[in-house]
Amino acid sequence: MDKIRNPFSPGAGTPPPELAGRDNVLEQARVLFGRVRAGRPEKSIFMTGLRGVGKTVLLNEMEFMAEDAGYKTILIEAHEEKPLALLLIPHMRRLLFSLDRIKGAGDKVRRGIAVLKSFISGLKLSMGDVEFGLDIEPERGVADNGDLEVDLPNLFMALGEAARERNSCIAILIDEIQYLGKAELSALIMAMHKMQQRQLPIVLVGAGLPILAGMAGDSKSYAERLFNFPNLGPLPEEESIKAIREPIEAAGERIDPDALTEISRLTKGYPYFLQEWGYQAWDHAEDSPITRQIIDEASDIVAKRLDENFFRVRFNRLTPKEKVYLRGMAELGEGPYKSGEVAGVLDSDIRKMGPVRASLIKKGMIYSPSHGHMAYTVPLFGEFMRRAMPDEQGSL
Template sequence: MDPIKNPFSPGAGSPPPELVGREPVLEQARILLGRTLAGRSEKSLLLTGLRGVGKTVLLNEIQRMASASGYRTIEVEAHEDKHMGPLLAPSLRRLLYDLDRLAGAGDKVKRGLAVLRSFISGIKLTVGEVDIGLDIEPERGVADSGDLEIDLPILFMAVAEAAAERKSAIALLIDEVQYFNQKELGALIMAMHKVQQRQLPLVLIGAGLPILPGLAGESKSYAERLFSFPPVGALAEADANKALQDPAQAAGVSFDTAALAEIFRMTQGYPYFLQEWGYQTWNRAVDSPIRVDVVTGATHDVIRRLDENFFRVRFDRLTPSEKKFLRAMAELGPESHRTGDIAAKMSVQVNSLGPVRAKLIRKGMIYSPAHGEMAFTVPLFDEFMRRAIPDFNHSGH
């Protein structure tokens, strides 16, 4: 089929031709946004799921919903090597200047800027990487202690009060939340706690790996009362079929039943893989309906592309000992495994694996779905590891 008309869109954050199976999460977001605008409190949302399930796409969709219902939005993405303060400060500055341009009396916006200015001087002392011009005097002694758990709640309240005074509301969208350290996550939770207690118009919608509820709970035990953690996962078969068939039919093409069944078998309903199989299959097909042999013919190309892009970028960031650990996990199969079994596969003592396991968790490669168990954060990564290092016995374990 004509590649120019190919409706499928594999890629990080690429909007799918149809956002299938996510109505419950979007409805939850709609309620959160509506209630907060009406001055009623509601739990913030932290979407959790593996890589490639569509969290970023959902955050972007919720950002659109928020802006359509009158919110001012801030979008940021956390990184392993970037602190929360410097990440948020530039967007908050821009937002406050925007609020300043809105009509309305009162001094809360100026105060917000002054508090932001003090906050920046506080983080400058602790992380020394922020330099943002603000032509306003800091409010000394407020939000400038350098202790994020003290300063961030004060800053959030000042910003939210500024928005309230200008009859506006703020939606803060944060991707890859699991990369914040414990102190930062604790500060974020405390800040949202204060905002919600005062029913101020600021909502947080975040997304991250499935370790997020655990991290938040460890940081602050009351996190579960403040946040809801909707899981985002693979699509059920009917939804997966719809994600392929509807966009194809909109372009005058269809998949036959066996072709859809084969794609589901290969992808297990994971959104990223559905887009990738849909995309390659479309390009190979010469007529409609697309039959199963076209799918099987495309599989080789799909796997090569996944290996080169989706999997390889993650693999290349690993040290040799991390690769060995993951290869041993892959040898045990796709599900989650007890650390003891991984150690046994590698013929080493369990406690010697602690540091490498911690680094892999930090890099977002594995997570602990249950106590003492480890699983891959990237679907089908076990198969990739077996392709990347075919012979386990010579992987140097």
């Protein structure tokens, strides 16, 4: 098998050759972009799911869809070390200047630039010196008091009015949105509430871990009326098989049915693992068809690759106590896990485990699917923990 022609591409956000099993959420995005473009109200989208289900791939696909529908787009990735405002400002500056270059740009666009300058001035009140080179007088008294929950909605309104004046629409796409602070998420939801109230042409598409829906609801009770929350899980067997078989056949090669069934079983339908298995199965096969024997022989290679890349990069961010906690969860088999049961495995006081559990949630390693229960955010991470720490013991 020619490795250069291998159709699979395991990676962070790398588009797969076959985007299987996600038609429903892509249809939601198509309807959102189309309705807002036509001046009709529609809920924005917050996608949720575990690591490796393809949220980033879908977010990138939705950016292409928005651009094809005539939108101007902003795509950012939230993270713990940089405030939302600083992530947004350069893109909003670029976007407003692109609107300003359109022939006949009117007062709303220039006002949007002035409000952005005011927003930056307001940030200086709370964050120190911030400069992005806007050679225009700010609009005093608008979006400049340093309170994000007041300023961000005002900035969005100015941006939305500028877009509407130029017969344009804007799609803001944010990955890893669960890393936003409480005030940031609240400000973002309030801003989108204003967009719906004023029927301004800005949509928001976010992607994050399963805790996102709860975070949004806790932040603003009306969030469920502003957003759809599609949950992305593993693919069913039929779609898992399609995701492997169709790229292979499109490349002119074949794979046996029992090999496909085994890949679906081993990966449990998670798209990232499907890509890794498809990639290694192709490279390991000398000729077509790819057989069940090839899958069996490639198992150790795939496990090593996943351990060294997908799992290890997250494991290395953990403190010793965090590793012990996650290893305790793994000892209980398939989750979700009751906090008391984890404490029992570790022979620890449940009250002492609280700070470690909170730290793991903040790092995006675990989440609470229901009250009093914990689960890994990374599929198959428990199996990895048992390999990484086969006999290691520790305490909290």
